[in-house]
Amino acid sequence: MSAWDSTGGVAPIRMARFGVPFIAAMLVLAGLVALGGYGYLQQRLHGDIVTGLRTVGKGGPAWGVYICFDVMFVGFAFAGISLSAIVRLFRIHTLWPITRLAEVLAVLSLLMAGICVIADLGRPLHGLLNLPLYARTSSPFFGTFTLVIGAGLTASLIYLFLDERVDSAWWAQQGAPRGFVFRWSALGFRNTAEEMRRHRKTSFWLSLILLPLMLLSYSTLGFVFGIQGGRPGWFGALQAPSFVILAAMSGLGLIITIAATARWLLDLHEFITERAFLWLGSALGVLALAYMYLLGVDALTSRYASSAVQRDLAVEITQGGYAPMFWGMFACYLLPAILLVYRGLRRAPSVVVAALCGVLVNVGAVVNRYLIVVPSQTRGQLLLWPKGSYAPTWVEYAVLSGVLALGTMLFLIYLQWFPAVPMETVGLVMPVQAAKEGRSRARLRMLATWMTLIFGLALAIVGLALSARFGTRPEGDPLVLGSPVLFLSGVVCMLGSAVVYELFPSAKLQQTTG
């Protein structure tokens, strides 16, 4: 008996079924999570000396694989949310069934990114306390803390929750097994035509707001590196856009791989079509080409840099000790770009090719992040301090394995409880006809939404102004301790207005038909 079976005729959508392979996978993943926990415990007991990280200028990089994967995970989230938003905004029906997987990926990636940051901090508890209290606007970490981890995670959760709610209501109405889960997560949604209209409206506006927000928040991660004038190889205006393109590419690659795997395991061929892979594959190919262009521009410009150290570093990466990694990474981008663009032009979709290209691009992206983060610290000394080297220790590998295993575990658990494809997008949600909402109720709903939005906006502005000390001394403490939390709460509140709009109690169902 297959562990991945149909849910018993409730719908043509399958969900992962609780069986021996599922339990075995969970046990293996739980083991890896435990190993990660043990590794991190060693780090806390003995200090960060158990990692391969060392002092810059004394032989090591201070940032290593934790930061590489933090950047990588945030990139997945950026790609997941952006893809979902673009699909909704432009109503790309072919790709609609993939949006759910992309949204789940975004939420879990941000969770994993947060764990990576905590693993990297010398004093994580001080970080959790001091960042909300003192985060200062002059540091790019302000944006990472407030916009990426805070607002990005909230936005992803809201997106996922509101969309999931529609499905849950439908599954509950169909009397699906484990109905209590769906009744609970539907949170009062009754699948009326009016509710569906509101949901589509919310999705549209949320997508419109999320795209620039995600772009801005991911750019702050690029600024972490791009504003470092004293670090050859990092400083440059190209850093933020390069980060965005790289994130879009690697994130899209992972989404393709996950979608192909889910399609195969859960028998979703009918919904996630080959045409979808043609679209996604072509987009991935074009993104890979665009990123290679940026790589080339950066490599060429660095050869003419005013600083000899920067020129030497560029040579070291492309022709020196890092050359095998660099050209290996380049091949990981070039091959998928050629294959996918060719297939896109010939209109010849292949799920397997697209999925493998997704994997290849991500292998390249891991190496790429390493080449961004590490060589500048080990070989980019402006003064003659000894050159460094970096080899991650078992602790770092264990922690990263644990983080990846945790994300995979939660993904599988999600697929076990919830469908991988939104019902609405495959034409299964038939709205229940109900009387239209009264005008006064509609006004109240709009009033509550606008009030939440305006309150959030005001809170965000006040929080930002206080954090930046009204621009008088942005490098000082926030004017009021905790004002970074005010800013974050404001952004969350603004995004929460979408939830208010959808969850505002409707009038009682007066008339229902089939």
Next chain:
Amino acid sequence: MTTIRDTATRRGFFGRAASWISAIAARASASSARTLEMDIAEGGSPGHGPLAKWGMAIDLDLCTACGGCVVACASENNVPSTGLTTADAGTSIAWMGLLPKDDARDELELPELLPMPCMHCEDAPCVKVCPVNATYQNPEGLVVQITDRCIGCRYCMVACPYSRRFFNWKEPEWPETYRNLLNPDVSTRPEGVIEKCSFCSHRIRKLREESRVNEHTITDADLQRLPACAQTCPANAIVFGDLNDPASQVSRMAASPRSSRLLEHLGAKPKVIYLARERRQDG
């Protein structure tokens, strides 16, 4: 006086809002001013005008690269011992370090080893990036580290172009015989935080307190050898003082045609000035 009627009208509301905003802005500037006052009160006036700008000059013509400054600094500031093996090198801490010579880029006519404390840059890259204000520049130009607030993200270490920041990769240790010799004026730092040269700010504070008690005016002579590195230097190559005082020795050295600063092109405006070696015909 604002009446109830005022607040009820639109004009009244805007008037009140304007007064709130100005009150908050006033609090912002008052708070900055208070921090400034606290810093000065903490240290006291240096006796060279309202505010000092601490700097250091290192005459490379006098420096013999003996390493005495490195040892004195470590001893004065309770710098932990991190081991002597090659593997330990990456975790070692040296607030005052000796930079190796670069034959290819010897514009300064450097000696074999160049003494390097924190540059206490006026536009410090490390200060800008610290996410929690654990490092800041005090009104007298010292780049200060608040150990208790540091979260250990090491962003400042990555940002420092001079590589003058150090991380406690493990719980600090001292040889047993050193434990009773730790300097009570300098707190030890725990595992997981950044530490750096403070220009021996505790000695500045102590000097001010003593001068206040003894009603003695601080002179440039009191300052020149104040930090442990300067005090120990057998060749008197290291001079400390107030760069805002044009008569101070450090200012005179800074004005010398032999003076330059490391990596000036970065624009961080370091306050450690190096005096190049004199070119001698006799070689």
